[in-house]
Amino acid sequence: MSFLVEDKNYAFLSNLGIEKQNLGVYHTKWTGSGKTIKSICPANGKPIAEVVTGTLDDYETAVKATQAAWQIWADLPAPKRGEIVRQIGNALRDHKTDLGKLVSLEMGKILPEGEGEVQEYIDICDYAVGLSRMFEGKVIPSERPGHALLEMWNPLGAIGIITAFNFPVAVYGWNNALALVCGDTMVWKSAGTTPLTSIAVTKILSKVFEANNLPGSVCSLVCGDSTVGEAMAKDDRLRLISFTGSTNVGRRVALNVQERFGRSILELGGNNAIIVCENADLNMVVQSALFSCVGTAGQRCTSTRRIICHEKVYDQVLSSLKKAYSQVRIGDPLEPQTLCGPLHTENAINEYLSAIEEAKKLGGVIECGGKRINRDGYYVEPTIVTNLPHNSPIVHKETFAPIVYLLKCKSVDEAIQINNEVDQGLSSSMFTTNLGDVFKWLGPKGSDCGIVNVNIPTSGAEIGGAFGGEKHTGGGRESGSDSWKQYMRRSTCTINYSKELPLAQGIKFE
Ligand code: NAD
Numbered sequence: 001m002s003f004l005v006e007d008k009n010y011a012f013l014s015n016l017g018i019e020k021q022n023l024g025v026y027h028t029k030w031t032g033s034g035k036t037i038k039s040i041c042p043a044n045g046k047p048i049a050e051v052v053t054g055t056l057d058d059y060e061t062a063v064k065a066t067q068a069a070w071q072i073w074a075d076l077p078a079p080k081r082g083e084i085v086r087q088i089g090n091a092l093r094d095h096k097t098d099l100g101k102l103v104s105l106e107m108g109k110i111l112p113e114g115e116g117e118v119q120e121y122i123d124i125c126d127y128a129v130g131l132s133r134m135f136e137g138k139v140i141p142s143e144r145p146g147h148a149l150l151e152m153w154n155p156l157g158a159i160g161i162i163t164a165f166n167f168p169v170a171v172y173g174w175n176n177a178l179a180l181v182c183g184d185t186m187v188w189k190s191a192g193t194t195p196l197t198s199i200a201v202t203k204i205l206s207k208v209f210e211a212n213n214l215p216g217s218v219c220s221l222v223c224g225d226s227t228v229g230e231a232m233a234k235d236d237r238l239r240l241i242s243f244t245g246s247t248n249v250g251r252r253v254a255l256n257v258q259e260r261f262g263r264s265i266l267e268l269g270g271n272n273a274i275i276v277c278e279n280a281d282l283n284m285v286v287q288s289a290l291f292s293c294v295g296t297a298g299q300r301c302t303s304t305r306r307i308i309c310h311e312k313v314y315d316q317v318l319s320s321l322k323k324a325y326s327q328v329r330i331g332d333p334l335e336p337q338t339l340c341g342p343l344h345t346e347n348a349i350n351e352y353l354s355a356i357e358e359a360k361k362l363g364g365v366i367e368c369g370g371k372r373i374n375r376d377g378y379y380v381e382p383t384i385v386t387n388l389p390h391n392s393p394i395v396h397k398e399t400f401a402p403i404v405y406l407l408k409c410k411s412v413d414e415a416i417q418i419n420n421e422v423d424q425g426l427s428s429s430m431f432t433t434n435l436g437d438v439f440k441w442l443g444p445k446g447s448d449c450g451i452v453n454v455n456i457p458t459s460g461a462e463i464g465g466a467f468g469g470e471k472h473t474g475g476g477r478e479s480g481s482d483s484w485k486q487y488m489r490r491s492t493c494t495i496n497y498s499k500e501l502p503l504a505q506g507i508k509f510e
Contacts, residue, residue, distance in 0.1 A: 004038065004047040009105065009334060015098045016200035018049060024195050024223030025054040026202050027065035028215055033058055034224060039196045042108035042342040043332050044376045051195040054222040059231055062187050065217035066158045067237060070185040073218050074155050081181050082132025087208045088177070089125030092118055095204055099169065099197075101334065106196050107168055108342045108378070109296045110333045121173030123463045124479060128177035135182070135484055146498020153488040155183030156263075160238040162229050162253070164245045165191035165344055166299045166400075169201060171267070174463070174479045175242045175487075176205075176219060182487035184240075187220045189232060191245075193345060195223040229253070236260050240487065243267065244301075247398070247424070247472045254474070265486055266474025267467075269398040270426030272449070272458040273306040275415040275441075278313055280431035284455060286320045288429070289404070292457035294328055294340050294382045298402030299348075302427040302451065302459035306395060308407045308415045318367065318386065318406055325368050325382055342378040343401060352380050352401035355394055359405075364388045367406070390418045398424060412437050420448045426469030427451040427458040450477070 003010045003020055013019075023032040032052035039048045054062070073081070092099070100115030107114070137151040159179055163171045172188055179186055190198030198221055206216035222228050226249075233241055233256035242265040243253045250268040257264040274292070276285050292304040309317050333341030343349055349372055356370050369383030382402040388395055390407045409415040412432075419428055428449040430441045438454050440446055450469035451461060461467050466481035468474070477483045503509060 003049050010048065012098050012101055013049070013196075016095065016102060017203040018102070018196050018200055021050040021052065022196065022199050024051040024199060025058045025062060025221065026206060027062045027217040027220040031058060032223070037192070037195065039106055040193070040345075041105055042344050042378045043105070043334070045346070045378065048105065049196060051199065051223055053195070054224040054228060056227060056231055059187075059222050059224065059228050062217070062220040062222050063158065063235065063237055065215070066185045066187050066220045069215040069217040070155075070157050072215060073185050074183045078132045078135070078181060078183065081183060082129045084208060084212060084214070085125050085132065085177050085180050086129045087212070088205060089122050089129070091204045091208050092122050092125065096122070099200055099204070102197055102200055103169055104333045104341075106194050107165060108333055108344050109299070110338050110341050111336070113296060114333075117167060117170040120170040120463060121177070124174050124177045127463055127480065128181045131178070131484055132181040142494065143504060144496075144502045146496060146500060148495045148497065150493045150495065152491045152493055153485070154491065156239040156487060156489055157184065158238055159184045159186050159240040159242065159487065160232040160235065161186055161188045162232060162241065162243045162245065163188070163190050165193050166296065166301070167244070168194035168197040171244045172198070172201060174467070178484050179487045180218070182484055184487050185218045187222060187232065187238065189222050189224060189228050192225055198223060230256065233257050234260065236262070239263060240265065242476075242478070247474070250474050263486070265476035265478060267301070267476045267478060268469075268472060268474040269424055270301045270303075270469060270473055271305050271396065271398050271422040271424040272302055272427040273308050273419045273429075274304050274458060275412070275419060275428075275430040276307060276309040276313060276317055277412055277415075277430065277432040277434065277437055278310040279433045280313065281433060281455070282313060282316060282320065285317060285431045286324050288431070288457040289321060290324045290328070292459040293404040294325070294402050295459060297340050297343055297380070298382070299344060299400050300459045302461065303402075304404055304458045305398065306405050306407055308390070308409050308418050310415070311408050311410055314406070314408050318384070321384060321406075322368050325384065328382055330373065330379060330381070340382060340402065343380055344378065346378060348401060349378050349380060351399055352403065355397070355399040355401065355403055356383065358394045359385045359388060362388055362392050362394060364394075369402070391421060396422050412440060416441065416446060423472040424469065425449045425471035426473040427453070429453040429456060429458045431455055
């Protein structure tokens with residue numbers, strides 16, 4: 001097996017069906033007639049393999065195949081659909097190491113995080129299998145004699161899933177496993193820079209469908225650019241678009257979907273803060289902040305971008321954090337000792353450098369980091385910035401890189417106000433040992449984010465809860481709790497089993 005650049009690390013790719021050149025569209029078969037793109041390894045800037053992307057015609061064929069597959073898929077009882085998802089979970093278990101490695105190679109996150117993403121998909125499969133025997137409607141008391149009032153949940157049909165580069169497996173997994181047990185079929189458009197991962201995932205899924213004599217187009221894939229994403233958002237045949245990505249693109253997707261009265265799940269950008277109260281356990285703060293500021297090289301939607309620190313502990317937190325940052329091992333994400341890998345693209349480096357420049361212009365002090373690392377690939381130094389007002393434009397912007405702004409506050413109330421003053425509303429954490437602070441933080445005047453943590457970092461959510469954020473983060477919820485409802489339509493059904501025709505509200509129409 002040969003790849004675009006020979007590398008001893010690439011041999012495992014053949015276990016996932018990845019070749020030197022790959023077709024990037026799958027419905028009932030693998031195809032693709034669009035332009036050929038190269039997947040680049042962020043760790044060295046070199047191409048791994050080529051992918052022939054899909055055109056709008058390829059997309060059209062994929063949607064039709066996905067709609068046709070629904071006719072078969074929707075007839076399977078939900079627990080039988082759950083059985084297929086159980087098999088998908090097992091197939092992912094078999095490929096966890098290789099798929100995790102591919103995530104690491106193509107996206108750039110360290111290997112434990114790459115494997116962690118696959119584990120997240122496995123976990124949500126297990127969850128969905130249980131759900132397939134549990135999701136339930138209601139029987140509601142009817143005010144009319146001889147009448148039954150029921151709530152029925154049915155699949156939506158074909159849906160669209162558009163994903164971001166930074167979680168090339170898990171985000172699809174969250175949507176895919178739930179949508180499958182709910183009875184939907186789906187077209188997936190993955191991020192333009194992580195096509196190999198989506199091809200490998202789809203190969204794993206298609207084998208499960210084929211082994212069960214089901215059409216693989218239940219889960220179709222189109223590797224394509226924004227024109228395919230735009231077509232999906234405007235396509236009335238896709239009743240739901242689940243979109244994960246930046247707020248700017250998400251706004252456009254939301255408008256296109258709304259224009260046709262479609263339904264959307266929007267999982268957009270965050271600007272997540274950790275609040276450090278004066279009574280916080282500072283060892284826990286530093287360990288947690290290190291993981292959520294530097295982990296994934298600051299490229300999680302839930303990465304910590306602001307630390308709002310009580311003035312009494314500010315100096316201590318700053319010096320401990322600087323010490324911890326100086327010990328972070330930056331390097332090849334596939335090497336076991338690495339804690340921080342590269343950024344995903346050259347463009348991400350430019351965003352990082354321009355944020356540092358802007359911070360400096362506004363009077364920010366670079367306490368550590370602030371530079372590109374001089375080696376192949378897209379490496380930067382994790383950075384701490386102080387001395388900026390909490391409402392500086394750059395502090396309010398999501399820069400998708402390992403930059404954190406350390407801000408000072410005088411009270412818990414002020415800290416919460418600073419937490420809430422940004423447009424985004426994804427994740428938030430408070431470190432405190434005071435019970436009153438905890439309940440203030442969780443209550444109506446507390447954090448306005450979708451994820452509200454205490455004494456843990458802003459990143460690293462479990463699949464059992466609903467995941468998503470408020471305000472410019474889009475309001476979507478995925479994964480656990482009652483997120484499944486979004487992949488189904490609800491019918492309120494009134495059945496008259498009497499020989500009378502009483503009207504509601506006692507209205508007489510005789
Ligand atoms: P992006 O917005 O650039 O791209 C996301 C997806 O949208 C890609 O597949 C892209 O090809 C597609 N796209 C681009 N233009 C489109 C259009 N006009 N219509 C439809 N689709 C289009 O985001 P990215 O750089 O891949 O990811 C980083 C962003 O994603 C960050 O803002 C991050 O916070 C966010 N994110 C959010 C969550 C969450 O759960 N809230 C999770 C992961 C990432």
